[in-house]
Amino acid sequence: MNEPSTDHDITRLLDAWRSGDAQAREALVQRVYANVRAIAAQSLRQMPGATLSATDLAHEALLRLLGSELDWADRRHFFHVAAQATRQVLVDAARKRLTEKRGGDVERVQLDQAAGVSTSDSDAQLLQVDEALRDLAATDVRRARVIELVYFGGLSRLEVAAALDVSEGTVDRDLRLARAWLRTALEA
Amino acid sequence: MTRSPLERYAEDFERLRQLPPAQRAAALAALPLDEAARNTLQRLLAADAAAELDDPLARLLGRGAASLAGALPRRIGPWRVTGELGSGGMGTVLLAERTEGGFEQRVAIKLLGSHLAGAEAVRRFERERRILASLDHPHIARLLDGGQTEGGVPYLVMEYIDGVAIDRHCSERGLGLRERLGLFLDVCAAVQFAHQHLVVHRDLKPANILVDGHGSVKLLDFGIARLTDEADAPTLNAFTPEFASPEQVSGAPITTASDIYSLGVLLYRMLSGRSPYQADKAQLAELVREIVTTPPLRPSQSLTSRAAVSGAGDLPALDLRRLRRELRGDLDNIVLMALRKEPARRYASAAQLADDIRRYLDDRPVHARVPSVGYRLRKFVARNRLGVALGSLALLALLATATVALQQARSARLQAARAEQHFASVRTLANRFVGEVFDHIVDVPGTSAAQQLLLDTGLEYLDRLAADAGGNHALLLEVAQGYTTLAGIQERMYATPAQRAASAQHALALLDRADRLAPVDQDGWALRRDALVALALSETDAQQFDAAASHFKDAIAAPPASVASPATVVARGALANALVEYAKASGIDLAPAARMALLERARGEFAALKAAALEPRRRDAVDVADASALLFMARTQVDDLADPQHRAKALALAQQALQAHEALLARMPADTRILVNVVLAATSAAAIASGAQQYPLAREFYAAARRHDAQLQRLDPDQPTAALNRLALHLEQLEMELRANGSPRAQLVEIAAVGRLVAALPPTVLEQRQGIAVRAWLDTLKAEFSLRRSQEHDVPREQRLALRREALGLFEQAQRGVAQVAEMVDPSTPDMLELLRSGPDRARASIAALERR
Incomplete structure (x- = not known):
């Protein structure tokens, strides 16, 4: 990994964030961002047959940075960050592809495949999703977070409920409504 | 914080979406909402229904469509969806049920999460589905049904397993x-x-x-x-x-x-x-x-x-x-x-x-512990042949040490006539029994009782000798050697590893006693190496690999400093033997590269032996052993996957091995044992070349193998496994031609000849598993080449049709045969299995194509 992040760094940042340091969260996201990118690019080089979904990316980032011996509280916090970082990676990649006329550089292809995304149509859609989610987050942090955790972080409903400290029923209802809303936003 | 615009819809959305669709419009109309809000709510509900089957986020991000609880399609085909069982890389699995004839059936429905594009994809899906539906086994969840949703998502309905x-x-x-x-x-x-x-x-x-x-x-x-x-x-x-x-x-x-x-x-x-x-x-x-x-x-x-x-x-x-x-x-x-x-x-x-x-x-x-002995025809045959080649090496070392030790014993002044008598016994045992009687009797069916008698007699002699050896150094050495030889005989007679280990341990104990009487020398050290190898081999067979590895290491260790150098001929022979046996030992964790290093060292010893002035018979034995080691190196090198050059290096080694064997053959043209080895070397070289896609070279090697095999057949028509060996050789070459796109026409001629060989097999073999496997193998090859031949330009239309129909029949026949002998199917030939699997469909398609025209 080219990023000089160590387990220790990450754990320290997680601690700091948990004790209320908002900058620590940003720092974490940046760390994880670099990792998710590298993982996406690397995984395809290593294993041409396999596909990583957004959630696989987040999980792998977690394991690479923190190992598997992580308590649930740390995990939960980390997934907040990983989901956000994964989203950024995918959105940035999509944006880059859309702005660049010429194609064919290696990393591009790998990111495409790693995310299971391959057309500029879906790039545009992904940007739309991102924007819609940002709009939603402006007024409805919880529902936007639910979407992010489920779709970009790969958490189960149970895990999301624990992460946000709400009931499973709430997660279901939030997810369903937010998803319908996103769909209308995309169709608009 | 601003109140979320969604918040105001949440409650109504949740309530309405749970209503049956028919009642929704009325409920919506009854809500006290302004027109814009009503529209928004309606659009949200519609989007929710649509997202059930096609979740744009999931599509974009690769997550299963039904990751939301309750966000499930209500119906798929005749099935009522009642829940979600999970979602993964391959799609989403739903729980569903239906009532039929008053009986409620619960099933799992797998949405394959992608659209089938084109008629061909649909046909393929349907074909596979039919094959899977035929898997009726108590430990396999049944595939019950399948199809496509209205949106074109393929799905499979499976027995639900709670x-x-x-x-x-x-x-x-x-x-x-x-x-x-x-x-x-x-x-x-x-x-x-x-x-x-x-x-x-x-x-x-x-x-x-x-x-x-x-x-x-x-x-x-x-x-x-x-x-x-x-x-x-x-x-x-x-x-x-x-x-x-x-x-x-x-x-x-x-x-x-x-x-x-x-x-x-x-x-x-x-x-x-x-x-x-x-x-x-x-x-x-x-x-x-x-x-x-x-x-x-x-x-x-x-x-x-x-x-x-x-x-x-x-x-x-x-x-x-x-x-x-x-x-x-x-x-x-x-x-x-x-x-x-x-x-x-x-x-x-x-x-x-x-x-x-x-x-x-x-x-x-x-x-x-024994890689693939008898597991399948080719491996079985190949290993038997390899066994012949390398087995002679152990014997060589034993005979070499025996001769020297006996001379030593003779030169020692014998103190008692009784001891001399025992010496005669041991000599008889070690030379006559092992070298002549046993060699003749071991492969003769029905002699196991006689073999057992030999073995028991030998053991009795040795035990008596050991008891009488007392402080006689030479006698101790000789009896020790007798026990080691005995362990070798026991191995060939399938005595238990424990019995063999006991013999080897006896030998080592006697050597320890001898060493206390007089300082150990080169030849004494050689006896120790032999005994340690015998012990390690018995431990390998008992799966005590740690002990075996440690004794092999002892066996190849340098002698103590007190032992005068240079090494004698006997000492070199024993060391080379120990190195080769260690390299060959299966089950011991030893990377191919490490095995190669051991074999290199053994070859170093062989080179030194060749440089010494040996009597012609021993010299030949060394040459045989050296050529065998080379061949074994070639086969080991193929396994060294870590080396990107492994195929090329293996090929070079195999060529060298073949040349060495052919040189031997030139010197001893009538020796059938060498002929067997030469055929083996040529076949191995051909397989390695074919694996490296060097087809012209592979053809040359196969030709050499067949030439030598023909000679073997002339010299010894009764070779027990020769008929199957021969078939394996021909079939392997045909398979190579398949990969190399050899001329179908020429191969069909060859197949006809092989077919005659198969037909000439004794009925007992033909009806057994090996015979069935051989026929299925040949049928597949013939079907494939017939299909290929039917596509060549010079074939008239009627003949095309006949060839394709014949191919279809052969493919089907081969599939039935393979099903009977599944455990002999060679998984290393994916192409063959794939050809066979898809054969009938391809043949049918090509027949249809012809009939359409």
Whole structure:
């Protein structure tokens, strides 16, 4: 990994964030961002047959940075960050592809495949999703977070409920409504 | 904070969406909302319904469509969806039911999560579905139905299994070792059944192997991975890296052998509570590297402590020390054999794997230690031939030491006439019995009683001699050598490893006694090497690999400084023998490169021996041994996957080995043993060349093999395995021609000749499994070449049709044959299996194409 992040760094940042340091969260996201990118690019080089979904990316980032011996509280916090970082990676990649006329550089292809995304149509859609989610987050942090955790972080409903400290029923209802809303936003 | 605009819809949205669609409009109209809000709510409800079957986020981000609880389609075909069972890389699985004839049926519906593009894809999907539907086995979840949703999403309806993953079942119930193995045997039975129907699972892992409330195993998703593969874009090649085989992660063709590997990973987990790999499953790059190149730790060695695994129940319910003892040996070997990197060296079938586990459970010797003896026709034949080649080496060393030791004994002044009489006995034993009588009698059927008598007599003599040896140094050495020789005879007579070890231990004890009387010299050290090798070989067969490795190391160790150099001829012979035996030892953890190094050293000793002035007979023996070592190096080099040049190097070695053998043959043209070796060398060289896609070279080697084989046939028409050897040679070459796109016309002529050879096999062989396998093999080849021939320009139309129809019949006949002898099917020939599997369909399609015109 080219990023000089160590387990220790990450754990320290997680601690700091948990004790209320908002900058620590940003720092974490940046760390994880670099990792998710590298993982996406690397995984395809290593294993041409396999596909990583957004959630696989987040999980792998977690394991690479923190190992598997992580308590649930740390995990939960980390997934907040990983989901956000994964989203950024995918959105940035999509944006880059859309702005660049010429194609064919290696990393591009790998990111495409790693995310299971391959057309500029879906790039545009992904940007739309991102924007819609940002709009939603402006007024409805919880529902936007639910979407992010489920779709970009790969958490189960149970895990999301624990992460946000709400009931499973709430997660279901939030997810369903937010998803319908996103769909209308995309169709608009 | 601003109130979320969504908040105001949340409650109504939730209530209305749960209403039946018919009542929704009325309920919506009744709500006290302004027009804009009503429209928004309506659009949200519509979007929700649409998202059930097509979730744009899931499509974009690769997450299963039904990750939301309750966000499920209500109906698929005749099925009422009642819940979600899970979602994964290959799609979403729903729980559904229907009532028919008052009987409620619950099923699992798998949405394959991608659209089938084009009529061809749909046809392929349907064809696969029919094959999968025919898998009717008590341990395989039935495929009941399938089709496409209105939106074109393919789905499969499967028997619903209310159970938990096998690993969880084991840990939750705290199952013991035997109970775990019992479950695993059921898994093997299911896999074997599917393989017999030419269906490979491709994604065997605990999540696909459930145990229901009655403790019965059910395998899910047979062949689904392949199905989604084909239905999908080629990049969506779904499998689970931790359970994937080396060929799977490196993108090579997938065969039944891949499933065997996955079974090995599963068994590893069930026995040791952990993965065979050091890398975490998320460290993809590292994991893949390990899968492809690093031999796994023995399961017994991977047991560290209960604390190291995630839960106590992950391990079989046994005291950790006892568990380690139980795993060490047989179970270690069984697991590692399933996990071999090269498909061809794994168990040839799930049935073989299961058989070894049953043998372990019944305390019978397992096969895992002897790679693939008799597992399949070609390996069987090849190994027998290799056995002939290398077996002579051990004998050579024994005879060499015997001669010298006897001279030594003679030159010593014998103190008692009685001792002299015993010497005569030992001499008779060591030379006459071993060298002449035993050699003649060992391969004669029905002489096992006589052989046993020989053995008992020999042992009796030696025991009496040992008791009388007292302080006689020369006699001690001689008796020690007698015991070592005896261990060798016992090996050929299939005495138990313990009996052989006892003989070798006797020899070592006598050598210790001798060393206390007089300082050890080069030849005495040679006797020690021989005894240590005999001991290590018996330990290898007893699966005491740690002990065997340590004794092999002792056997190749340098003598103490007090031993005068330079090494004598006998000492060099013994060292070379020890090096070769160590390199050949199966089951001992030794990388191909390390084996190569041992063989290089042995060849160094052979070179030194050749430089010495040896009498012609011994010199020939050294040359034979050296050529055999070269051949063995070629075969070892093929296995050294870590070396990117391994094929090229192996090829060069094989060529060298063949030349060495041919040079020997030129000197001893009438020696059938050498002829057997030459045929073997040429066939090995051909196989290596063919593997490296050097087809013209492979053809040359095959031609040489056939030339020498013809000569062998002239000299010794009664060679017991020669007929099958010969067939294997021809069939292998035909298979090579298939890969090399050889002329169909020429190959069909050849096939007709081979067919005559097959027909000439004795009826007893023809009706047995080997005969069935040979015919299926030949039928497949003939069908394939007929199909190819029918596409050539110079073939008239009527003949085309006839050829294609014949191909169809042959493919079908071969499929029936293969189903009968599934455990002999060679998983290392994925192309052949694939050809056979798809053969009938291809033949039918080509017939249809012709008839349309």
